[in-house]
Amino acid sequence: MHDLIIIGGGLAGLALAANAARTGADVVLLDARDRLGGRVLAHQTAAGRYDLGPAWIWPGMQPRLRALVAEAGLTTYPQHEAGGLMFEDASGTIQLFARGFGQEPPSLRLIGGISALIDFLSAGLTPDQIRLSTHVERLSLAADHVRVRTESSEFTARYVALAMPPRLAAALTYDPALPPALHAALQSVPTWMAGQAKALAIYRSSFWRDAGLSGSAMSQIGPLGEIHDASLPGADEAALFGFFAWSPAQRTARQETLADAVCAQLGRLFGPSAAQPEALVIRDWATDPWTATSLDQAPLREHPSYRPIDWPRPWGDRVLLAGSEATADFGGYLEGALAATASIIEKISINREFSLF
Template sequence: MTTYDTIVIGAGMSGVTAARMLADAGASVLVLEARDRIGGRMNTDRSAGFPVDLGASWVHGIDDSPLWELVQALGVSTIEYTVGSFQAGGRPIENFDGDGARMAGAATAKWVDDVTEADRLLVEEIADSSPGDTYLDVTERALDRSGLDPERIDEIREFFRHRVEEQCGAWIGDLDAHGLDEDEIDGDEVIFPHGYDELPRRIAAGLEIRLDHVVTRVVRTADGVVISTADGEFSARTALVTVPLGVLKAGSIRFSPPLPDAVAGPVERLGMGVFNKIFLQFPERFWDDDSYVLRALGEAGEHWHSWYDVSAVSGLPTLLTFAAGPFGTRMQELTDDEIVADVLAALHRLYGDAVGAPTARWITRWGHDPFSNGSYSHLAVGSSHHDHDDLAGPVDGVLHFAGEATWGDEPATVGAAYYSGHRAAERILGRSIDLAAFAAAIRAREQTPAN
């Protein structure tokens, strides 16, 4: 049996980043990936002749972002799209009131002002919160202090609930009061007209990656680690586990000896959310040309509440909406036809007969995916930001963890996956790795003719 320096479990963004850095440093590295593709939760469908990002879509804030610097260094094409972060105002948004009627400019401005004030009060309530308080607890306290009329309070309550669902894939009552502390966006946001998975695929080029290898057991030994799969066993001096938190929570991989509480505790305490996407392509546009988002407030948007115009990617009229949290969990049990009919009913309430029959659709069910068991991590009640970073280990000096759930500054993002892979590689090597040099090495390798 060949013994590698490091075996990386998972070929998502964190896994291929770490593997590439280790290999560039001269280490022998094997990547074991359960799926039949590279990218993990960065999953781009190109079957229609243009890319549809079924998983990650945005770089959330490009200012002072090493991820954005990587994107630029590799010359990856992007489109500015600064409403990936759920917001009340900002870019042009078509707002509809609880009855489904289009809101005029003055009504929209008043709405944005009311949400801004409620958010200001919310920040104060979060700062004064006690251990065990949920995000629902602090939002209710802020709304009680707002002095707004009951109908507006109900609308903002719904807005807060949807914001938690979109950002965390969780119910507002399951999120810790500090669950959105790290949700600060600095600078514009961008999406990828050629597909987000270009990043991990280019990073992974040339690595030894074995697809369709489902890891079932990781054993720590006196010499390092032994990894078991249905296709045999593999040994290494160190191992890096980059599978999603949902896989760790499900116990799909057995660890022997069992993980210590320093790592097992965060696995148990942190939450894994469900966030599903529904793309609908239409024969013609029925919304304003300059609108980034269509948003239904109050009762009209109880379930389907926001539709994002992503037509720029394909050149065809396309809206993206989300089903997240408990609603997302319920919706993924329905058939595609049932889901589309439900979305269209909500759109008809806003636009009437102007809504045409969709010409194409893409629907995700991340909660059913056995290699993720959800979409991304969040700060569940009883957990803390430290749990994210503590999850990274190491364990006994030979077992490391990476992935968005292990990065406390901005979990649930591709940036977190990238940074955590970088951190893991540095820990395994025992020295720092320059990110600019890392990107330059990828470009140089791509421009070197094959022998």
């Protein structure tokens, strides 16, 4: 029997696993995907890694992330914003604004991408502490342990941490069944950015900077709604990325022509060279069953306000919700993933039976 099973190998699950492993606890982390990182994902080229999931951090106001970046010895750099911003209105008219988004506080990126945090945390675990391609289906509660079942295997532990979005936690089968109110509460929590998709366009050079443009744009017609420069410092190539304004349903309906529509829009905004990237990568998170559910297909208009969800006894004695959407402290963001982890560490350490941390 393990001390702790962590289900989910995104930033939250990995941070918790790395912390638990450091104390010598018998911990195992299970993830349905064939890779670690969850919503953290990169597109790799010879020049480096481009973030297809989260890219921005704000360490000035995110103390846990600041500490993790420092511990991992990683370097940040500011999102490139210098130069004009292009704006495409609902009629398709394009205007140039002299100043860019002016994000405040400025968004910072990581050299090596956000995946560098995943690499750092996973390096603290042994191969037998990580089980990939392991889709958990069922949790059964006993007096002093929890049984975790996949299609072909079974694990037991004294504690289980669900390091995943609440809606995916609601999709598991529980024996005994969860109280209906808890199940409904889990389903009601939107997964941040689960309905989003990112397009990444890679070019030989940042010709938009040479033309006095920042690479930033906003559009009211899409397919992309918000575009930014994604170039890697010192690389001999350059890149733009954009979030889609088109909903998951619109993207699916136009799947065959989506890449052409993105290139055409980049061409309208930044000139003919932009319409012909060396490579175009589209990552649609809304079609990924390990991030999004059918409930996440409705576009979110604003950042939801997250808060911890109380798991009543007896489940609450042994099962803990640990993903980013389980905290009010930067819930939905990378910092939230670390904050949710910290609250688990706190809960477990006050339990005398299990003084792991």
